[in-house]
Amino acid sequence: MSAMPELPEVEVLVRHLSPLLKGRTVRGVEVRRAKVIAPTSARELKRKLTGATFTGLTRRGKYLLFQLRTRGGRGTVLVTGHLGMTGRMYLQSSSRVFPKHAAVVLNFGRHDLIYEDQRYFGRFTLGDDILERLGPEPFSREFSAEHLAEALKGSRQAVKVRLLDQRLVAGIGNIYASEILFRAGISPRRAAGRLKIAEVRRLWRAVRGVLAEAIAHGSTVPLNFEDGKRRDGIFYYGRAPGAADYYEERLRVYDRAGKPCFKCGAGVKRVEQAARSTYFCPKCQR
DNA sequence: CACCATGTTCCTTG
DNA sequence: CCAAGGAACATGGT
Numbered sequence: 001m002s003a004m005p006e007l008p009e010v011e012v013l014v015r016h017l018s019p020l021l022k023g024r025t026v027r028g029v030e031v032r033r034a035k036v037i038a039p040t041s042a043r044e045l046k047r048k049l050t051g052a053t054f055t056g057l058t059r060r061g062k063y064l065l066f067q068l069r070t071r072g073g074r075g076t077v078l079v080t081g082h083l084g085m086t087g088r089m090y091l092q093s094s095s096r097v098f099p100k101h102a103a104v105v106l107n108f109g110r111h112d113l114i115y116e117d118q119r120y121f122g123r124f125t126l127g128d129d130i131l132e133r134l135g136p137e138p139f140s141r142e143f144s145a146e147h148l149a150e151a152l153k154g155s156r157q158a159v160k161v162r163l164l165d166q167r168l169v170a171g172i173g174n175i176y177a178s179e180i181l182f183r184a185g186i187s188p189r190r191a192a193g194r195l196k197i198a199e200v201r202r203l204w205r206a207v208r209g210v211l212a213e214a215i216a217h218g219s220t221v222p223l224n225f226e227d228g229k230r231r232d233g234i235f236y237y238g239r240a241p242g243a244a245d246y247y248e249e250r251l252r253v254y255d256r257a258g259k260p261c262f263k264c265g266a267g268v269k270r271v272e273q274a275a276r277s278t279y280f281c282p283k284c285q286r
Numbered sequence: 287c288a289c290c291a292t293g294t295t296c297c298t299t300g
Numbered sequence: 301c302c303a304a305g306g307a308a309c310a311t312g313g314t
Contacts, residue, residue: 083293291311
């Protein structure tokens, strides 16, 4: 399976890129796919970024937030990035030959920041307006068990589908939604508003636990974005670049239809919810 | 060759 | 009006 960036993957990437970008000044901006910067125009992006210096990179949900200082040092520039399903961002030595699906390239002189995206579902836009639509960060104080209970209350929607709503809590995607419900021992098909208090608490703990473990694991895998082959070693599986046979399964249920549940041995099931795959153990998850 | 995969936004239906 | 579901986006893998 290839890599789909959800909160943990973006967090690991941000930790990796942040120190590499800090202090670098943009010398050139190449937009190869206007779609990913819309509604920003290429002209505007170039004008704002050229000569600006990176001061910080943070994460909000699955979004990356780039912060820069303008040439004179007076103003600030914000750029919001999203990796969609197939986006990658990495720094490499400058080259006139860009990767096939390079969408935006920032040149720093001897190095380039490449944003490539096979399907161009991601984004790289000026401003941070989009972040206002997001609910709380899962590790923030604001995301409490009470907040979760309140957000689920009265909803007849399946709890799995609710977890994907970025206004409820930011950063959970289709893969970790299944993983979280498996850990919580709750069926993805349960109506969100029907969960008992104890179940909501278990779910809340599982959200933090699953995401935190994924970040911790991803942080142990050395990143190597310049080997030209696998650029997704950090995602979901721990596979260190150059160590082809090091393979550690991290996912407990996702993509395991028909295989035995790690807890009880029963067969993992796949169902479709809101046109997305959901995996769960019908015995462990009620 | 037909179908499936991920995330987000937008549109339609109930 | 809101909830829920599905399509569209683009590409490659099976």
